[in-house]
Amino acid sequence: MPELPEVETVRAGLARWVAGRTIAEVEVRHPRAIRRHLPGSAHFAALLTGRKILDVKRRGKYLWLPLDSGDAILGHLGMSGQLLCQPASAPDELHLRVRLRFTDGDPELRFVDQRTFGGLAVSEGGADLPAEIAHIARDPMDPEFSDAGFAAAIRAKRTEVKRALLDQTLISGVGNIYADEALWRAQLHGVRPTSALTKPAAARLLGHVRDVLSEALDSGGTSFDALYVNVNGESGYFDRSLNVYGREGEPCRRCGTPIRREAFMNRSSYYCPHCQPRPRVRTGSRSRTNVP
C-alpha cells in the first residue's frame, strides 16, 4: 500500500524518466481513473497533449507533475496504483487505465490500478501547488513542516492518536501500516486521546513517525501484496522490517507478547498489548472505551 516512502520512490523514478519530456498522446482506458477530472477524458487529453512535463513533486501521498502550461498532472495511487515507465512494445497490463506517449518515443508512462481507488486529473494552474490538495498538511519530510505546530495541533484535537496520524490535514503521508509501526515504537496505544499527549510525547511520536518513514524510504518502500511496485516495476522490501503490522499472534520484538489485531475504521490495527497498553478508562460521564 503506497504511503509516503513508496510514493517518494515513485516520484524520484518519475523525475528521472519523464521530466523534461513532451506529451504526444493521451489514452484514457477507464473513465474512473480520471473521475476527479470533472470535464472528462477529452478535456483531460486536450490539456496534456503537446505540453512538457517540467518536474515531479509530492506532498504526502499526492504527486503532481508541473507542466509548461502552468497546469499540473495531479495523481494519487490509492491502494493499488502504479506509475510504470514501459517501452511501447510491452504488452498492456490487465489494469492499465491511462497511457501517456511522448514525442521522443520510449518509455511511455502508464497508470495501472487494479482497485481504482487512485486516479489522475489535470489541475489547472496547479503547477506550484494544486488547489485540490491545498488542504493537505505538509508531510514530516518537508523541510517546512513545523514540529511545534504539529504538537500543538494534535493536542488540540478531540480524537484518538491513531486517527490523528491518519488525518492528512494534520500530517500527511502516513497510512495504516506506518501509523501502527510508529505507535509501536512510541509505545502508545492507538486509542489514546490526543488531548492527553504532553508536548514532549507528541514530539517523541513525531520522531518515531519520521524514523519509520525514512527507514522505509531507504529500503525503497513497503510492498505487502506485490500490488505496489515502483516506477520501474520493482517491489520494495521494507516489509521485512515491520514490527507489528500484519504480525498477529507473532511475538513482539521487544517483549515477546503475541501481537494483537483489532478492527479499526473498516481496517485493522496491530499492536503489542504489553508495550502499548490501553489508556485507563476516562472518569466522568462519557461511555467506556475499554473492551476485555
Add this chain to the structure above:
DNA sequence: CCTCATTCCTGCGGGC
C-alpha cells in the same frame, strides 16, 4: 467548525 461513519473497487483466500 469539528468529528465520524460510509462509500468507492477488485482479487484473493477461507469456509462450507
Add this chain to the structure above:
DNA sequence: TGCCCGCAGGAATGAG
C-alpha cells in the same frame, strides 16, 4: 468444485 463472504484500505462526502 464452486459460491459467498470478508478483507485489504485513502480520502471525499455528508450527517450530526
